[in-house]
Amino acid sequence: MSTTHFPVAIVGGGLGGLTAARVLHVNGIESVIFDLESGPEARTQGGMLDIHEENGQKALHAAGLHGAFLKIVHEGGQAMRLLGPDGTVRVSSEDEGDGDRPEVDRGDLRDLLLNSLPEGTVHWGRKVTGARPLGDGRHEVSFTDGTVITSDLLIGADGAWSRIRPLLSDAEPAYTGISFVETDLYEADTRHPRSAAVIGGGFFIALGHGSGLLAHRETDGSLHVYTARKADEGWIDTIDFSDPVAAKAAVLAHFEGWDEDLRGLVADAETITPRRIHALPVGHRWNRVPGVTLLGDAAHVMSPFAGEGANLAMYDGAELALALAADPGDTEAALAAYEEALFPRSEASAVESAASLDTMFGEDGLEQMAGFFTSGPAGR
Numbered sequence: 001m002s003t004t005h006f007p008v009a010i011v012g013g014g015l016g017g018l019t020a021a022r023v024l025h026v027n028g029i030e031s032v033i034f035d036l037e038s039g040p041e042a043r044t045q046g047g048m049l050d051i052h053e054e055n056g057q058k059a060l061h062a063a064g065l066h067g068a069f070l071k072i073v074h075e076g077g078q079a080m081r082l083l084g085p086d087g088t089v090r091v092s093s094e095d096e097g098d099g100d101r102p103e104v105d106r107g108d109l110r111d112l113l114l115n116s117l118p119e120g121t122v123h124w125g126r127k128v129t130g131a132r133p134l135g136d137g138r139h140e141v142s143f144t145d146g147t148v149i150t151s152d153l154l155i156g157a158d159g160a161w162s163r164i165r166p167l168l169s170d171a172e173p174a175y176t177g178i179s180f181v182e183t184d185l186y187e188a189d190t191r192h193p194r195s196a197a198v199i200g201g202g203f204f205i206a207l208g209h210g211s212g213l214l215a216h217r218e219t220d221g222s223l224h225v226y227t228a229r230k231a232d233e234g235w236i237d238t239i240d241f242s243d244p245v246a247a248k249a250a251v252l253a254h255f256e257g258w259d260e261d262l263r264g265l266v267a268d269a270e271t272i273t274p275r276r277i278h279a280l281p282v283g284h285r286w287n288r289v290p291g292v293t294l295l296g297d298a299a300h301v302m303s304p305f306a307g308e309g310a311n312l313a314m315y316d317g318a319e320l321a322l323a324l325a326a327d328p329g330d331t332e333a334a335l336a337a338y339e340e341a342l343f344p345r346s347e348a349s350a351v352e353s354a355a356s357l358d359t360m361f362g363e364d365g366l367e368q369m370a371g372f373f374t375s376g377p378a379g380r
């Protein structure tokens with residue numbers, strides 16, 4: 001069993017961990033990332049993200065990558081449509097590009113960050129099983145292959161089911177009461193024209209009776225759809241997802257009476273994958289533990305209904321790196337300053353995300369969301 005020492009070790013190469021490593025790098029601090037994926041191409045990074053001016057874009061500025069980011073923005077991706085279950089269009093905005101929430105493909109954004117790091121920063125195929133304190137802020141991190149490393153500063157950026165979080169907190173994500181079934185429809189304009197037409201050029205929501213369909217048109221012309229339901233935690237286990245025809249029928253049974261074009265987003269799909277939505281307690285925080293901290297979903301996974309998770313992960317990564325760069329001689333002071341701002345920031349977003357969940361899946365979710373999208377600046 002070999003032991004290698006790294007001054008700064010980040011567990012998790014998602015958007016949060018990559019942003020932290022990049023902002024550390026531009027400030028002259030080198031780090032390593034350990035990720036369980038076998039390589040950068042191991043998993044498709046589907047999904048569109050809108051990157052907010054007040055957090056995600058600030059992180060990209062700190063990373064020196066905002067100009068490059070603007071080049072990968074999905075033109076027209078900010079368009080949005082809200083429909084009722086009968087197919088009536090309640091809100092439709094074809095985006096003129098006001099620029100504060102540009103949409104980007106998650107995979108393109110990850111590649112941008114990955115390619116900005118010194119070669120060898122990310123150690124792929126390294127699944128962490130746990131970590132233990134060695135004293136004086138140092139930690140030992142263990143991997144599934146039996147190896148261990150030690151660090152002076154350990155950063156848990158390993159998502160909702162973090163293996164680093166137990167060093168700081170006993171909290172675990174709990175089921176939110178919402179289950180997703182994700183579907184994809186490829187080459188939509190030619191192969192699925194009715195679905196392409198119903199979704200439009202960007203983001204799409206249809207809501208009714210405690211259920212919803214949320215979808216994006218992706219940059220490659222495919223449609224990615226989240227079928228969302230208020231459901232018992234065991235609902236997904238009652239469906240055999242190895243039999244796509246039966247699985248689609250089981251999901252559509254909960255969308256009886258919905259417009260046929262909307263049902264087509266499931267009926268005509270080429271992939272079907274279940275996902276339960278989990279969240280850490282709102283206001284999750286911990287007492288300072290020397291030599292270790294968390295960022296992104298590891299610190300505050302929340303339901304995706306505020307559209308903030310990826311933005312917050314990147315912002316956390318940048319803020320942590322900037323705090324460390326501002327106080328290079330005193331890591332503990334830097335971590336304390338980072339966490340002091342992190343806790344209220346993530347609590348505010350978690351409150352918003354829990355409230356959005358209640359609104360969207362409440363009895364009058366459609367009316368509430370129609371009001372939300374047609375009020376305020378820029379109709380949001």
Ligand SMILES: Cc1cc2nc3c(=O)[nH]c(=O)nc-3n(C[C@H](O)[C@H](O)[C@H](O)COP(=O)(O)OP(=O)(O)OC[C@H]3O[C@@H](n4cnc5c(N)ncnc54)[C@H](O)[C@@H]3O)c2cc1C
Nearest residue numbers: 012014015016036128158159296297304308309310311313
């Ligand atoms: C359905 C859905 C839709 C969403 N839509 C949006 C949206 O529109 N906008 C938005 O801002 N956010 C959205 N989010 C939230 C967003 O995806 C997350 O908040 C964001 O990805 C968190 O980034 P992260 O870097 O903290 O963690 P992750 O993206 O989870 O990255 C964690 C990394 O750690 C690695 N890892 C995990 N465990 C280990 C281990 N034991 N050892 C080594 N490596 C490990 C993983 O391989 C991964 O690379 C959505 C989430 C969901 C579920």
